[in-house]
Amino acid sequence: KINALLSIKNQTTQTVDGHPVSLWVNVTGLNDVIRSTEIGSLGVGLFRTEFMLMHATEYPCEQKQYQTFCDALHSLNGMPLTIRTLDLGADKPLPFERKVQEDNPALGIRGCRYSLAHPQYFKPQLKAAMRAANHGHVRLMFPMINQIEEIEEIKAVIEECKQELVNNDIGYGDFEFGIMIETPAAVFNLTSMLPELDFISIGTNDLTQYSMAADRSNTKLARVFPSLSPAILKTIDLIVIQAKQFDVSVSLCGELASVPKVVPLLVGLGLSELSVDLNKFLEIKSIICSGDYNQFQELAEKALKQTKIQPLQQLIYTRI
Numbered sequence: 001k002i003n004a005l006l007s008i009k010n011q012t013t014q015t016v017d018g019h020p021v022s023l024w025v026n027v028t029g030l031n032d033v034i035r036s037t038e039i040g041s042l043g044v045g046l047f048r049t050e051f052m053l054m055h056a057t058e059y060p061c062e063q064k065q066y067q068t069f070c071d072a073l074h075s076l077n078g079m080p081l082t083i084r085t086l087d088l089g090a091d092k093p094l095p096f097e098r099k100v101q102e103d104n105p106a107l108g109i110r111g112c113r114y115s116l117a118h119p120q121y122f123k124p125q126l127k128a129a130m131r132a133a134n135h136g137h138v139r140l141m142f143p144m145i146n147q148i149e150e151i152e153e154i155k156a157v158i159e160e161c162k163q164e165l166v167n168n169d170i171g172y173g174d175f176e177f178g179i180m181i182e183t184p185a186a187v188f189n190l191t192s193m194l195p196e197l198d199f200i201s202i203g204t205n206d207l208t209q210y211s212m213a214a215d216r217s218n219t220k221l222a223r224v225f226p227s228l229s230p231a232i233l234k235t236i237d238l239i240v241i242q243a244k245q246f247d248v249s250v251s252l253c254g255e256l257a258s259v260p261k262v263v264p265l266l267v268g269l270g271l272s273e274l275s276v277d278l279n280k281f282l283e284i285k286s287i288i289c290s291g292d293y294n295q296f297q298e299l300a301e302k303a304l305k306q307t308k309i310q311p312l313q314q315l316i317y318t319r320i
């Protein structure tokens with residue numbers, strides 16, 4: 001099966017009737033980036049940079065991060081690298097910092113809140129990414145954003161970083177600026193945020209957790225609040241429609257895009273950028289390449305009419 005899948009490696013990712021899909025991968029480090037180019041991926045849609053720190057004994061300096069980003073860009077040879085800034089806190093504490101006690105870590109100082117509260121970590125990472133942008137296609141992406149004020153705060157820190165680099169005669173390149181959509185507030189604030197953005201990416205793992213008020217790591221809840229449900233489907237639909245109205249590119253990098261049977265539905269909803277698990281990449285590519293866009297759209301229309309979880313899942317998961 002793997003050999004059969006490898007034969008589609010160099011094929012364009014598009015439906016039988018010619019609708020193209022940018023299929024990217026999620027990575028946690030350089031090894032994944034190298035593997036992604038070997039299977040014919042056309043870019044990285046999510047680099048979870050916090051994994052660079054998971055086993056570190058100290059915070060990697062700007063130069064070290066710069067080197068990692070440059071190495072990744074070199075492997076990608078002009079293809080996009082979406083660098084998500086540190087998504088720390090909640091389930092991902094820093095190994096070399098004393099753990100801060102919070103009653104609800106998932107609702108606490110995490111993601112961009114953590115980065116904005118810790119410029120000693122945030123700024124070296126931003127500078128490393130901005131410098132690396134001189135050597136390839138960098139998309140900078142920020143996690144756990146709710147509203148425009150956070151974007152303004154981040155942009156102010158970016159300006160500070162630029163100034164500091166200029167003062168030290170260090171060059172930096174152009175990059176795209178985007179956010180993850182992971183909270184209901186972000187969905188309802190889209191129209192105010194989209195004009196400030198080059199792209200958005202839907203993080204269905206957290207978006208589901210925060211929409212359903214259901215801990216994503218609690219396996220008992222997963223049965224009652226699965227990742228595919230009418231509420232989440234409507235939410236994705238709304239996000240895609242609004243992004244298109246504002247002409248901002250929209251991708252989906254949550255685990256939902258890595259479930260092969262769900263992919264026709266996502267493409268049918270109008271998502272033409274998906275970032276998926278490395279191990280699922282070829283299977284998903286073959287599914288896209290063997291269906292018609294019209295069929296995918298019909299499936300999405302039917303799915304959006306479902307009001308109950310079970311029939312929706314039956315429609316999607318039992319398709320041949």
Ligand code: PEP
Pocket residue numbers: 046048087182202203204205206207253254255
């Ligand atoms: C998500 O929340 O869907 C996502 C892609 O980010 P992470 O899984 O790293 O929180």
Ligand code: MG
Pocket residue numbers: 143182203205206
């Ligand atoms: Mg997330």
